[in-house]
Amino acid sequence: MTSFHIYLARQSTAKIGVWALVLIFFAVIIAIMPTVGFVKGFTQGTLHPVAEFDSAEVFEFVDPTPYSDYYLSLAVNDRDDEVPPMDISISNQEGDVPVRSINRWNSMMGREYKQFLTIPKQPQGILTIDIKTDRNESMFIFRRVEHVVEYELAKARLIWFVALIPLAMGLCLLMIILIRAINDSSKVDLHVSS
Secondary structure: OHHHHHHHHHOOOHHHHHHHHHHHHHHHHHHHHHHHOOOOOOHHHHHHHEEEEEEOOEEEEEEEOOOOOOEEEEEEEEOOOOOOOOOEEEEOOOOOOEEEEEEEEEOOOOEEEEEEEEEEOOOEEEEEEEEEEOOEEEEEEEEEEHHHHHHHHHHHHHHHHHHHHHHHHHHHHHHHHHHHHHHHHHHHHHHHHH
């Protein structure tokens, strides 16, 4: 047995229980800020559009944190509504941006959106979007959900790993308490049977 095991064996169960609770509490304190940041960032990044504009205007899109692809979306009354005919021009500082057509709907905050284009991530986060339609349409730009998850996880992951250390130690101490309780109960059973 190592000196640590000997030292631990000499400590009372109550004292070990207090250490376990302190370590678990410490782990929660460490993990709470990145967890709140993850939930806030995920909610902000997925439920709220990065930008909104009207199809009647040439829109200069600037993303201060360009970490994701985008969905170009149209506000519709019903998820089965068709996307109206459009003349679309999307460019950055280097010229036209390649886009990919999609046909899916999304419901956010009680509103329906038809997502009809995927725009790739822009290193500079700057786009010029010119959409011409027969009548004025409300346009929205959303981030790709999986990219938001990856981005927010990358920010929180390291601190979560740090929080795992005191959590694991606290759980080990609780396991020691459980083992002691089992051993004590077996000793009582042996004493009664004898």
